[in-house]
Amino acid sequence: MSRPSPIAASLRDSVHRELASIVGHEWVLDAPDELIVYECDGLTLHPRMPDFVVFPTSKEDVVKIMGVSQRHNMPFLPRGAGTCLSGGAIAADGGIILEFSRMKRILDLDFDNRVATVEAGVVNLHLTQAAKKKNFYYAPDPSSQMVSTIGGNVAENSGGPHTLKYGVTTNHVVALEIVLPDSEVYDIGTAAGDFVGYDLVGVFVGSEGTFGTMTKATVRLLYSPPAVKTLLAVYDSVADATRTVSGIIARGIVPAALEMIDRNTIQAIEASVYATGIPKDAVAVLLIEVDGLEASIEPQMERVIEVIQANHAREIRIAKDDAERKKLWAARKNAFGAYGRISANYYTMDGVIPRSKLPEVLADIDALGQQYGLRMANVFHAGDGNLHPIILYDASQPGARDKVVALAGEILRRCVEVGGALSGEHGIGLEKREFMTLFFSPRELETMQQLKSVFNPQNLANPNKVFPMRRGCGEMPKGLLDGADQKYKEVDELVRF
Amino acid sequence: MPNSTGSTSQSGTTSRFAIDGLHPGQVAAPETVEEATALLKEANAQNWSVVPFGSGSKQQVGNALKRYDIALSLERFDRILEFEPQDLVVKVQSGCRLAALQDCLAQHGLYLPIDPPWRDTATMGGIVSAHDSGPLRFAHGTVRDYLIGISLIQPDGAWTKFGSRVVKNVTGYDMCKLYTGAFGTLGVLLDFYFKLKPLPPFERTVVVKMKGFAEAAQAIAKLSISSLFPSAVEWLNPAAFEFVNRSLELTRGEPGYAVVVRFGDVENSVQWQVEQLEKLWNGLTAQGVIISDGREQSLVWQVLREDSPWLEGGSSNAKLKVNCLPSHLAATAQRLEAVGKVLNAQTRLKAHAGSGIIRAYFSFDASTSTAERFPQELANLRAALRAARGTAIAESVPASWKDGIDVWGYDFKDKALMQQIRQQYDPCRILNPGRFVV
Numbered sequence: 001m002s003r004p005s006p007i008a009a010s011l012r013d014s015v016h017r018e019l020a021s022i023v024g025h026e027w028v029l030d031a032p033d034e035l036i037v038y039e040c041d042g043l044t045l046h047p048r049m050p051d052f053v054v055f056p057t058s059k060e061d062v063v064k065i066m067g068v069s070q071r072h073n074m075p076f077l078p079r080g081a082g083t084c085l086s087g088g089a090i091a092a093d094g095g096i097i098l099e100f101s102r103m104k105r106i107l108d109l110d111f112d113n114r115v116a117t118v119e120a121g122v123v124n125l126h127l128t129q130a131a132k133k134k135n136f137y138y139a140p141d142p143s144s145q146m147v148s149t150i151g152g153n154v155a156e157n158s159g160g161p162h163t164l165k166y167g168v169t170t171n172h173v174v175a176l177e178i179v180l181p182d183s184e185v186y187d188i189g190t191a192a193g194d195f196v197g198y199d200l201v202g203v204f205v206g207s208e209g210t211f212g213t214m215t216k217a218t219v220r221l222l223y224s225p226p227a228v229k230t231l232l233a234v235y236d237s238v239a240d241a242t243r244t245v246s247g248i249i250a251r252g253i254v255p256a257a258l259e260m261i262d263r264n265t266i267q268a269i270e271a272s273v274y275a276t277g278i279p280k281d282a283v284a285v286l287l288i289e290v291d292g293l294e295a296s297i298e299p300q301m302e303r304v305i306e307v308i309q310a311n312h313a314r315e316i317r318i319a320k321d322d323a324e325r326k327k328l329w330a331a332r333k334n335a336f337g338a339y340g341r342i343s344a345n346y347y348t349m350d351g352v353i354p355r356s357k358l359p360e361v362l363a364d365i366d367a368l369g370q371q372y373g374l375r376m377a378n379v380f381h382a383g384d385g386n387l388h389p390i391i392l393y394d395a396s397q398p399g400a401r402d403k404v405v406a407l408a409g410e411i412l413r414r415c416v417e418v419g420g421a422l423s424g425e426h427g428i429g430l431e432k433r434e435f436m437t438l439f440f441s442p443r444e445l446e447t448m449q450q451l452k453s454v455f456n457p458q459n460l461a462n463p464n465k466v467f468p469m470r471r472g473c474g475e476m477p478k479g480l481l482d483g484a485d486q487k488y489k490e491v492d493e494l495v496r497f
Numbered sequence: 498m499p500n501s502t503g504s505t506s507q508s509g510t511t512s513r514f515a516i517d518g519l520h521p522g523q524v525a526a527p528e529t530v531e532e533a534t535a536l537l538k539e540a541n542a543q544n545w546s547v548v549p550f551g552s553g554s555k556q557q558v559g560n561a562l563k564r565y566d567i568a569l570s571l572e573r574f575d576r577i578l579e580f581e582p583q584d585l586v587v588k589v590q591s592g593c594r595l596a597a598l599q600d601c602l603a604q605h606g607l608y609l610p611i612d613p614p615w616r617d618t619a620t621m622g623g624i625v626s627a628h629d630s631g632p633l634r635f636a637h638g639t640v641r642d643y644l645i646g647i648s649l650i651q652p653d654g655a656w657t658k659f660g661s662r663v664v665k666n667v668t669g670y671d672m673c674k675l676y677t678g679a680f681g682t683l684g685v686l687l688d689f690y691f692k693l694k695p696l697p698p699f700e701r702t703v704v705v706k707m708k709g710f711a712e713a714a715q716a717i718a719k720l721s722i723s724s725l726f727p728s729a730v731e732w733l734n735p736a737a738f739e740f741v742n743r744s745l746e747l748t749r750g751e752p753g754y755a756v757v758v759r760f761g762d763v764e765n766s767v768q769w770q771v772e773q774l775e776k777l778w779n780g781l782t783a784q785g786v787i788i789s790d791g792r793e794q795s796l797v798w799q800v801l802r803e804d805s806p807w808l809e810g811g812s813s814n815a816k817l818k819v820n821c822l823p824s825h826l827a828a829t830a831q832r833l834e835a836v837g838k839v840l841n842a843q844t845r846l847k848a849h850a851g852s853g854i855i856r857a858y859f860s861f862d863a864s865t866s867t868a869e870r871f872p873q874e875l876a877n878l879r880a881a882l883r884a885a886r887g888t889a890i891a892e893s894v895p896a897s898w899k900d901g902i903d904v905w906g907y908d909f910k911d912k913a914l915m916q917q918i919r920q921q922y923d924p925c926r927i928l929n930p931g932r933f934v935v
Contacts, residue, residue: 111722112722113822114823135724156667159665171642175886186911186914187910187911188914191822192821192888193819193821193888194818197933198683198915198934199674200911202673203670203675206671223723252696254694254695293766293769295766296765300763352666355584355585385584386665419662421663424665424666425667426667428667428668439669441657444659447672447922448670448672450921451670451921
């Protein structure tokens with residue numbers, strides 16, 4: 001369990017009283033056994049309990065909660081389903097967590113304007129389910145979409161497998177209602193044509209809760225493609241699979257999704273309830289989906305299959321119907337859960353590289369894993385160059401965690417070296433804030449902090465996230481450069497702080 | 498002026514850089530980042546105002562400049578720096594013209610799927626700064642959706658970069674968005690990474706004159722909830738359609754309300770969609786033509802996309818960009834036609850129908866028009882649009898009118914946040930002072 005909160009009992013009592021007066025006593029949590037659920041999100045490396053969890057039901061509640069935060073100079077952060085993988089939903093500095101599970105109304109499905117307006121706590125998939133009645137859907141589909149909320153998706157600018165063709169969250173949000181830490185409510189952006197002035201929605205999306213709280217979002221709905229074809233291509237070599245990815249993109253085909261699953265992941269999936277009968281000795285599998293009109297699907301499929309065959313796939317399996325297609329996707333989307341079967345612990349990374357560098361970087365990652373004596377798995381958005389290396393380890397082994405953290409640092413450094421970035425879709429949060437100096441100059445970090453200061457001048461909204469804390473700006477995280485022994489220690493410190 | 502700012506123009510050549518009749522004190526055309534950086538540092542220290550300048554195609558958009566000391570021409574930053582066809586990514590300098598970029602990309606079967614006006618002259622820096630777009634936005638969005646990396650010089654001379662050449666990136670805040678549509682008020686943009694798309698292998702354009710106003714509105718509504726995936730859907734009022742028809746002779750007889758639809762995909766898909774469109778609009782159309790010839794299609798889209806020819810003809814001309822909900826398009830268009838009547842102006846309306854964006858071109862006749870009522874009509878229009886967060890921008894008006902109107906007319910609460918952003922980055926207001934967010 002994380003360390004207990006240091007706040008004084010008198011402060012605790014008065015804050016509790018004030019929060020309870022807003023939402024009712026039963027909707028304020030502050031007992032350690034209740035708070036422990038909130039000590040981490042999808043990132044379990046840095047647990048920290050909040051001092052309070054409060055469940056607002058309206059914008060007005062949020063405004064009042066901001067008042068409490070202000071009066072007591074107590075930090076806060078909004079939280080949806082807590083599926084964030086970079087620690088964005090962890091109360092790094094204690095304080096108040098606003099839990100949005102009571103703000104989950106779909107306020108308007110406006111098919112004429114192809115938009116929907118939802119409260120922050122609406123689950124991603126629920127929106128698509130509601131829009132389905134008129135054949136529309138909400139395109140961004142993070143793997144967590146069955147539970148993750150639009151509020152969280154907006155904060156993290158979430159991606160997903162289908163973002164290859166349809167773009168990430170920011171491409172689908174047109175307007176937001178936000179509450180800033182000073183309790184002021186703003187409507188930003190518009191569903192009516194173009195925004196005027198600076199693109200406030202554009203900068204708010206992906207600000208990881210460090211600008212303030214989003215209470216309402218207006219997002220685009222797309223017409224569901226009438227036809228979808230999904231296929232699996234099975235390979236005996238990773239290089240052949242990655243060459244297929246590059247080949248498809250280079251031919252100017254943009255599939256709806258282009259996912260790669262490696263050997264360890266195949267084994268994990270096949271040992272789980274999501275088994276789909278992929279040969280267990282396969283080295284890599286590509287999951288490829290094309291969509292569009294019936295008339296456009298076949299030519300696309302033909303060209304994709306040509307590329308696959310030219311790259312020596314040993315088997316191509318085309319989903320015959322929707323049930324088969326769903327099964328293939330279930331295997332992909334539940335891969336992370338399946339790792340539990342083959343490893344005591346695992347750490348999901350997120351890095352992004354130019355697509356053409358896939359073969360080289362995947363080989364490097366493999367070599368790094370061997371060098372560190374750690375098993376790796378990989379299931380990722382190959383079409384976007386968005387890697388998710390999974391480091392499998394056993395936390396009960398002495399020093400295992402240190403090695404994991406060091407290996408992760410090496411992989412990120414490699415991504416940046418080839419022209420990539422630190423995160424494709426999981427965000428920086430707590431996890432990678434110390435690595436930001438690999439990517440940004442001190443002035444660039446300052447420029448981003450200037451933007452934050454406009455929305456969140458007192459740094460009450462989700463403090464200690466995104467920006468490096470420990471070192472002078474501009475210094476490389478030492479551990480990434482030093483000798484191996486030193487490296488374990490330093491990088492662990494960086495991430496654990 | 499420091500020598501390090503690159504070539505400084507001789508007196509007399511500033512006319513190309515005039516904005517609303519105002520000439521810059523100097524023109525600088527730096528050749529290197531170092532020169533541009535030095536220029537900004539000096540300008541910031543001396544409190545000289547700087548206007549980053551591409552081709553100048555959109556420099557007339559905005560409120561009157563308060564001061565205009567230096568035109569910073571980016572004409573020497575006109576190169577394509579990296580092009581990775583296999584990655585569908587290009588890095589290009591801000592002074593590069595869209596036409597030059599598209600020509601290069603097309604050789605590899607790729608394009609940046611945007612089609613703003615001024616195709617042949619507009620530079621990438623101007624398009625990003627103005628967040629300009631064209632008919633293709635219906636299917637492909639705007640330049641905002643393709644900009645994945647940016648480098649710029651801050652008003653104090655610091656060179657900074659955000660994003661990168663990867664197509665998906667959440668490393669830090671999404672700063673590319675901040676500079677898109679900022680009209681050169683937050684920094685001097687130097688180069689960009691854009692993601693690209695493959696060119697559609699097959700295209701058809703369908704031009705349809707509708708039976709009437711109501712039928713045109715119905716046609717758009719039906720299309721927007723159909724299973725067709727057009728790449729562009731443009732709506733025209735009779736005066737606008739007549740303007741298009743005059744040069745292209747697409748239909749015969751009286752002009753009417755028209756809708757022009759563009760499809761781009763594999764051949765089977767396009768042919769099927771054209772057939773479906775005929776069925777979908779059965780009973781609504783008066784006359785239609787399917788254009789298959791490539792050159793003819795591109796002529797139609799050129800006329801629809803371009804701006805300047807639409808702004809000729811009157812003794813004075815004005816253009817509004819009206820942002821409304823797509824479902825309010827017909828009602829808003831009716832209102833604009835009524836405005837035209839009040840002003841006694843010829844009123845041509847063309848709209849990105851699916852996006853809720855109408856361009857209204859008013860041509861005034863000196864003897865019969867009542868152009869003096871324009872400010873009041875604009876104010877009324879803005880008030881009517883406000884409830885749905887719609888806006889009306891006076892994108893083009895005679896320079897002399899700018900004293901009497903606010904070109905942007907943006908009066909929502911979040912304007913205060915925008916002003917604070919401006920204050921953060923350009924506290925001395927040296928970039929485009931007075932023009933945009935003040």
